[in-house]
Amino acid sequence: MYTYLFVPIVTYVQPIVEHGSVVWSPYTVKDIDNIESVQRRFTKQLPGFGSLTYVERLRRLNIPSLELRHLHAHLFYSYKMVFGYTDLQPSDFFEVAPLSTTRGHIYKLYKKRSSAVVQQKFFSERIVNIWNNLPDSVDFSSVASFSRTVKHVTFSKYLGWS
Numbered sequence: 001m002y003t004y005l006f007v008p009i010v011t012y013v014q015p016i017v018e019h020g021s022v023v024w025s026p027y028t029v030k031d032i033d034n035i036e037s038v039q040r041r042f043t044k045q046l047p048g049f050g051s052l053t054y055v056e057r058l059r060r061l062n063i064p065s066l067e068l069r070h071l072h073a074h075l076f077y078s079y080k081m082v083f084g085y086t087d088l089q090p091s092d093f094f095e096v097a098p099l100s101t102t103r104g105h106i107y108k109l110y111k112k113r114s115s116a117v118v119q120q121k122f123f124s125e126r127i128v129n130i131w132n133n134l135p136d137s138v139d140f141s142s143v144a145s146f147s148r149t150v151k152h153v154t155f156s157k158y159l160g161w162s
Contacts, residue, residue, distance in 0.1 A: 036066050067159050072150060074127050075134075079146050082107060093124035097132075107140055108132045130158055 043057040044050055058065060064072075081090045095110040109128045135153060139145040 032067055039066050065159070068155060071130065071155055071158060072147075074123065075131065075150055076143070076147055077123075078127050078131055079140070079143060082109070083140075083143075085143065094128070103136075104132065105134055105136060105138065105140065130155070 040054050043054065043061065046057075049057050049060070052060070077086075078094075080086050081088055081093060082096075084090070097108040097110040109131055134150070137149060138153065139149045
């Protein structure tokens with residue numbers, strides 16, 4: 001219904017606000033809200049969307065929030081690192097957790113303890129808890145199946161604004 005409105009968002013807004021999101025990712029609510037406000041303002045200016053709430057505008061346009069797309073991008077990049085699809089050495093960023101018989105998937109990562117706030121917000125530190133809490137329904141057999149199944153997982157407890 002609103003596909004003609006989807007093209008400007010994908011073309012003009014998303015490339016700008018998503019560029020380099022895996023390397024630089026805001027973690028304060030203020031920074032997340034500032035970046036999200038770009039998409040919030042753009043969607044509000046679309047014809048017939050001015051009086052709707054931001055969540056309703058996203059729902060009608062069938063697009064996820066920028067914060068959720070950043071989280072998906074981080075998980076996809078983590079997958080590529082863990083399974084050797086990048087030139088980076090996974091051991092430089094992650095340690096594979098010892099095999100355990102507890103619930104969840106078998107690709108758990110070990111979270112190192114860190115006292116520095118800057119290090120705690122580093123990519124490999126902030127994604128470990130989310131990665132380890134992925135449900136059994138996520139398919140790790142290929143990048144495409146991982147991408148497809150991760151998009152059906154609810155990450156609301158990791159998102160700041162929703």
